Structure formats: C-alpha cells, structure tokens
Amino acid sequence: MTFPLYLHSYKHIHVAGLHSLTTPLLSFPDCLNSGYYDGIKCICTEGYLGATCEYPINKCVNGGYVKDRQCFCPKGFNGETCQYADNTFTLEKMDLVINIIVEIIDREYTDDLNDETSERYKELASEFRSQMKTVYQSNTSTLKDIKINSFRNGSIIVDHDVIMETDYQPDLVSVSNETFEEVIHELKSSIASQTSCNSTAYLCFNSSATTYNAEDVSKMTDWCRNVVSDDLKEFYFEHINGSVVQCVTNCTSGVTGSFNCNYGDCQLMPKSGPQCLCPDTSDFWYSGKFCDSRISRPGLIGGVTAALVILLLVVLVPTILHCKRRHRQKKNESLIRHTDYWNMTEMEKEWINTEEDTTCYTNVSGAQGIRNFSPKLENVDVSTKVVTQRPQIIGLSAANHGHQQSETSSSA
Numbered sequence: 001m002t003f004p005l006y007l008h009s010y011k012h013i014h015v016a017g018l019h020s021l022t023t024p025l026l027s028f029p030d031c032l033n034s035g036y037y038d039g040i041k042c043i044c045t046e047g048y049l050g051a052t053c054e055y056p057i058n059k060c061v062n063g064g065y066v067k068d069r070q071c072f073c074p075k076g077f078n079g080e081t082c083q084y085a086d087n088t089f090t091l092e093k094m095d096l097v098i099n100i101i102v103e104i105i106d107r108e109y110t111d112d113l114n115d116e117t118s119e120r121y122k123e124l125a126s127e128f129r130s131q132m133k134t135v136y137q138s139n140t141s142t143l144k145d146i147k148i149n150s151f152r153n154g155s156i157i158v159d160h161d162v163i164m165e166t167d168y169q170p171d172l173v174s175v176s177n178e179t180f181e182e183v184i185h186e187l188k189s190s191i192a193s194q195t196s197c198n199s200t201a202y203l204c205f206n207s208s209a210t211t212y213n214a215e216d217v218s219k220m221t222d223w224c225r226n227v228v229s230d231d232l233k234e235f236y237f238e239h240i241n242g243s244v245v246q247c248v249t250n251c252t253s254g255v256t257g258s259f260n261c262n263y264g265d266c267q268l269m270p271k272s273g274p275q276c277l278c279p280d281t282s283d284f285w286y287s288g289k290f291c292d293s294r295i296s297r298p299g300l301i302g303g304v305t306a307a308l309v310i311l312l313l314v315v316l317v318p319t320i321l322h323c324k325r326r327h328r329q330k331k332n333e334s335l336i337r338h339t340d341y342w343n344m345t346e347m348e349k350e351w352i353n354t355e356e357d358t359t360c361y362t363n364v365s366g367a368q369g370i371r372n373f374s375p376k377l378e379n380v381d382v383s384t385k386v387v388t389q390r391p392q393i394i395g396l397s398a399a400n401h402g403h404q405q406s407e408t409s410s411s412a
Contacts, residue, residue: 036122039129040146062270076228085232085268087251090244091223096141096164096176096215098183103209104128104156106197113151124151128158131203135190138182140175141166155206168245180214187212223247231271250274264291 031042035053044053055065055072063074064082073082076089112118129146136143141164149159164179166172187210197204224247225233239246239255246252250259251266251274259266261276263286268274278286287293 037126038122039126039131040133079267083269085228085235085270087266087268087274088246088248090246091168091227091238093165093227094168094172094223095144095226096166096179098162098164098180098212098214099159100162100187100212101157101159101210102187103154103206104158104203105206106202106204107156109151109153109156113156121151124156128160128203132160135186136162136164136183137186138164138179140182141179157209176214184212229270232268235268235273259290261290262288262292263294 029037029042029052031037031044031053033045033048033053033056035042035044035048037043042051042053044050047057049055049057049063049065055067057064058066060066060071060073060082062077062082062085064071064077066072071080071082073079076086078084078086107124110120112120113124115121125148128148132146133143136146144163144165147161147163149161151158162183164183166175166179169175188207191205191207191210194204194207222233222238223245224236224238228236228247235249236247237249239248239252248255249268250257251268252258259274259276263284264276264278266274267277276289276291278288278291280286283296285295287295
C-alpha cells in the first residue's frame with residue numbers, strides 16, 4: 001500500500017505518531033537573462049552569473065564577472081581576469097553525498113526523459129527538486145544541492161544524489177553518519193505521510209522501492225579534490241595543520257614538493273597546473289622552468305653588438321687583403337702578357353698601370369672587366385669573305401739606285 005507525499009504548496013502537515021512537517025509556501029526567484037529556475041536555484045545561460053543571472057561574464061574567466069569595470073573572482077580564483085587559482089585554501093566545508101533511488105508512481109515515463117535538454121525533463125527535474133528540498137533536512141548539515149543522475153522507466157525511477165554541506169571537524173565520520181540517518185529518517189517519514197495519490201499537483205512515491213547509500217567518509221582521502229573543479233583537482237592535496245585541513249599545491253611554500261621559483265612567482269594555472277612565472281623587467285631577462293637564469297639586458301645587447309662587429313671584421317679584413325693581393329698579381333700578369341710593353345706609348349703604359357682588377361669587383365652590368373675578355377670563335381661566321389688592301393711599294397727605283405751604288409762602293 002502506498003501513500004501520496006504532500007510536500008508542495010502547503011503550510012502544515014501533521015501526522016500523528018510519525019512526523020510533523022512545517023513548510024512555508026514556496027517562492028520562486030525571477031531568473032534574468034534567459035536563465036530558468038530548476039527548483040533549487042537559477043540555471044544561467046552562457047555568459048551570465050549570479051543568484052538570478054544578473055552579472056555578465058564578458059572577459060572574466062573561471063566564473064568571474066564584471067562589476068564596476070573590473071572582474072570579481074569567485075572563491076578560489078584571483079588575478080586581473082580571474083585567470084589564476086588560489087595556491088592554498090582552508091577546507092572549511094565538506095560535502096557529504098548520499099545516493100538515493102526513489103520510484104514516482106503517479107507519472108508516466110516517456111523517452112524524452114532521457115534528454116536533459118527536453119522540456120519534459122526540465123519540468124520534472126524542477127518539480128522533483130522543489131518537492132524534495134523540503135524533505136532532505138538535517139540538524140548537523142545543510143542541503144547544498146540535489147543532483148539528478150537519471151530518470152528510468154518503471155513508473156519513473158529517479159536516481160539522484162543528495163549533497164549535504166557541513167563544517168569540517170576532526171570527528172567527521174560521526175557527523176557524516178548522523179547526517180545520513182537524519183536525511184533517511186526525513187525521507188521515510190515523508191513517504192509514510194502520504195494519504196492519497198489522486199492529485200497531479202504532487203509527486204507520489206512507492207515506499208517499498210526506495211534505496212539509499214552514503215559514501216564511507218572514513219575511506220575518503222581526496223577531500224580537496226572533491227571541492228574543486230575538474231581542471232584543478234589533480235593539482236591539490238591535503239595538508240594537516242593541527243585541527244585544520246589545508247588544500248595546498250606545489251606553489252604553497254613550506255610543504256613537501258613546493259616549487260622554488262627563485263626570481264619568479266608560482267601561480268596555479270587551470271588545466272596546466274603550477275607554473276613559475278618569470279618577471280619581465282628592463283634590467284634583466286629571466287628564463288628556465290624555475291626562473292633560475294638571469295641575464296642583464298644592457299650587457300647582452302652590448303655583447304651581441306661587439307660580437308657582430310668582431311665577426312664583421314673577421315670576414316671583411318681578409319676579404320680586402322685578398323682583393324689587394326689579387327689586384328697586384330693581375331697587374332704583374334698583365335705586364336707579362338704585353339710583350340711589346342716597352343714599344344708602347346706613354347698613354348698605353350698609363351692604361352696598363354691603372355687597369356682595374358675585376359676579381360673582387362664587377363661593373364654595373366655585372367660583367368667582368370675588360371682583361372677577362374676572351375673571344376668566342378664558335379660565333380664567328382667563317383663563310384664571310386674578308387677583303388684587305390694589298391700593300392703598295394713607293395719609290396722603288398730610287399731605292400734600287402741607292403742599292404746599286406752601295407754594291408759598287410763595296411767592290412772598289
């Protein structure tokens with residue numbers, strides 16, 4: 001036999017001998033910027049944050065929002081655009097998770113309940129959260145959220161996690177057990193108070209189909225990783241400081257494995273983890289994974305300039321000396337080639353002495369100088385007839401007469 005659970009839009013329910021539940025009429029916030037209410041809180045669209053989705057995100061990252069032209073970072077982040085995660089924080093609150101499965105018997109299952117984006121899914125999820133948040137109460141913990149894992153067929157099976165938040169304390173195991181017992185007692189009492197399932201305004205549950213399971217707190221060691229986002233959880237670990245639990249990283253000084261960033265600062269970057277950020281100053285360049293190398297900017301610039309000057313001299317001076325040596329050698333070769341040098345006029349000799357070496361220089365057109373000229377005989381047309389004028393003998397008779405006189409004198 002089942003009973004309806006009246007937990008929605010009422011003021012008082014009294015069940016003799018079982019449980020007395022007093023609940024105020026529910027009020028729903030106005031979610032802004034296209035956000036919607038899921039029964040617990042406003043679900044904001046991309047680009048907005050806040051209790052009622054009132055703040056735009058804009059340039060801020062990691063959940064930060066713009067207000068008064070600057071980024072306001074959520075707890076756990078810092079930086080101009082909230083780009084850095086806090087290196088250390090004290091674990092003040094703990095999440096206790098209770099997995100509960102209940103069966104709704106006054107609703108029909110449809111396939112669109114498998115789609116989290118469908119209107120049917122959103123409506124049923126909002127109705128379920130609104131009704132159950134008045135049930136899951138505890139004296140030792142506070143309801144933080146109701147996370148729906150799935151809707152399954154069989155009237156409608158709701159697999160969900162009840163997330164209770166409590167202050168951290170050394171005796172956490174006993175607090176967890178007490179919270180679990182209180183939440184389950186509230187659930188059983190509420191289901192037992194059902195009197196009718198005829199109204200569609202309320203969800204009705206099968207009292208014999210409820211199962212529940214709580215995390216074993218004594219076996220949990222990754223408390224810090226359970227309270228940070230997925231892109232940061234691998235970088236945090238617990239550090240016990242007396243009765244206080246601190247969540248630390250390799251950027252936390254004084255703990256095992258902390259980075260020594262020397263001249264730089266250690267910052268925790270989402271996804272990439274702890275990194276040494278080296279300073280950028282006008283006096284020094286810093287480098288290295290741990291900013292352990294420092295180079296003077298003025299010294300480096302002066303050293304590079306001096307090295308370039310020396311390199312230029314090393315290359316240029318031998319080149320000039322080589323060109324001068326080749327120039328003298330070419331002049332000597334030119335004198336040897338000109339066998340009739342001493343028969344030349346003074347102007348021709350001057351041309352030989354001032355002839356320019358082209359081993360190291362070229363003219364404007366890129367051609368070599370005149371001394372490297374050589375004819376290409378294969379381009380000569382040998383079929384062309386060359387006509388030259390025969391030499392003429394002038395004054396042959398006078399020359400013969402002088403010759404004869406010379407011979408007669410020799411005979412005498």
